[in-house]
Amino acid sequence: MAVLNGSLSCFEQMDDVQFNHWTSFLEQRTGMHLPRERRSFLETSLGLRMKEIGIQDFAAYFQHLQSARDGEREWLTLVDRLTVHETRFFRHQPSLDFLEEIILPRLFEAEPDRKKLQIWSAGCSTGEEAYTLGMIVNQFLQHLSNDRHCYLAVTGMDISIPALVKARKAVYEQYKVRHVPERYLEQYFIGQDNGCYQIIDTLKKRVCFVPFNIVDMKKTLLEPMDIIFCQNMLIYFNRDRRKKIIHQLVQRLKPGGFLVLGAGESLNNPHPELEKINFPNSLAFSRKKIE
Numbered sequence: 702m703a704v705l706n707g708s709l710s711c712f713e714q715m716d717d718v719q720f721n722h723w724t725s726f727l728e729q730r731t732g733m734h735l736p737r738e739r740r741s742f743l744e745t746s747l748g749l750r751m752k753e754i755g756i757q758d759f760a761a762y763f764q765h766l767q768s769a770r771d772g773e774r775e776w777l778t779l780v781d782r783l784t785v786h787e788t789r790f791f792r793h794q795p796s797l798d799f800l801e802e803i804i805l806p807r808l809f810e811a812e813p814d815r816k817k818l819q820i821w822s823a824g825c826s827t828g829e830e831a832y833t834l835g836m837i838v839n840q841f842l843q844h845l846s847n848d849r850h851c852y853l854a855v856t857g858m859d860i861s862i863p864a865l866v867k868a869r870k871a872v873y874e875q876y877k878v879r880h881v882p883e884r885y886l887e888q889y890f891i892g893q894d895n896g897c898y899q900i901i902d903t904l905k906k907r908v909c910f911v912p913f914n915i916v917d918m919k920k921t922l923l924e925p926m927d928i929i930f931c932q933n934m935l936i937y938f939n940r941d942r943r944k945k946i947i948h949q950l951v952q953r954l955k956p957g958g959f960l961v962l963g964a965g966e967s968l969n970n971p972h973p974e975l976e977k978i979n980f981p982n983s984l985a986f987s988r989k990k991i992e
């Protein structure tokens with residue numbers, strides 16, 4: 702067992718050259734920014750995975766990731782190990798209040814007979830955010846008059862395939878639904894004998910999940926969205942990368958559409974086409990309409 706800056710690690714230690722090599726490789730591929738303080742996290746995560754597949758050192762593992770045969774599959778596993786998937790239903794109530802009180806009324810005021818509403822949950826993890834958006838918007842749509850039918854489509858996207866598999870399954874353990882308000886729990890979930898909760902089919906059909914890498918958005922074919930939620934993902938990227946991502950998100954937003962970020966993701970002048978909308982404890986923008 703090696704002693705590392707006062708901490709214990711049973712895995713190989715990285716020297717500065719190796720650390721820089723790995724962090725720039727990961728930054729380039731995923732946007733993830735790993736500062737020096739996270740060196741032991743990187744050593745441990747790589748070490749655990751290397752142990753599982755019987756690889757002895759970082760250089761050999763790096764080679765393995767580049768290999769044509771298994772490299773791509775291994776990369777997907779590694780990315781899942783290195784990304785943080787913490788999420789929950791109804792995670793940030795002020796952003797959801799903003800959706801209900803400002804975004805939805807404004808979108809329907811601007812286009813009362815709209816036929817479709819498209820929403821994107823970027824970095825959706827295991828699906829809780831996408832389903833939360835689906836429930837709130839569906840509730841709103843139910844209160845429109847009978848002759849107005851609007852089709853709801855929520856697209857959840859994430860770099861982690863295991864997270865997307867869970868999202869598509871749409872079955873959640875009891876502790877995961879503890880933040881779901883009672884009326885939503887009754888309407889959109891079915892309790893199972895094993896104590897888990899399944900999202901009902903009518904909501905499931907409105908929400909789809911697609912793999913994507915936000916750093917490589919040009920490859921993602923998406924129609925322009927009415928609403929994009931991108932919460933608790935940009936914090937893992939450096940400032941330049943965040944700026945580039947915001948630029949790409951704006952390109953995928955309809956004029957008049959809304960971008961909702963995590964409240965703490967401070968951004969100065971994020972984009973000339975974005976207008977900040979003030980709402981308590983939230984960080985949200987509307988894409989300016991072309992005059």
Ligand SMILES: C[S@@+](CC[C@H](N)C(=O)[O-])C[C@H]1O[C@@H](n2cnc3c(N)ncnc32)[C@H](O)[C@@H]1O
Pocket residue numbers: 730731732733784785786787788789792823824825826827830858859860861864913914915916931932933934937
């Ligand atoms: C902390 S979770 C946030 C989940 C949800 N948005 C929320 O606020 O509860 C961050 C998610 O971003 C995803 N992620 C990280 N880097 C990504 C990338 N380059 N492209 C797409 N998703 C990424 C992770 O896999 C993870 O599921």
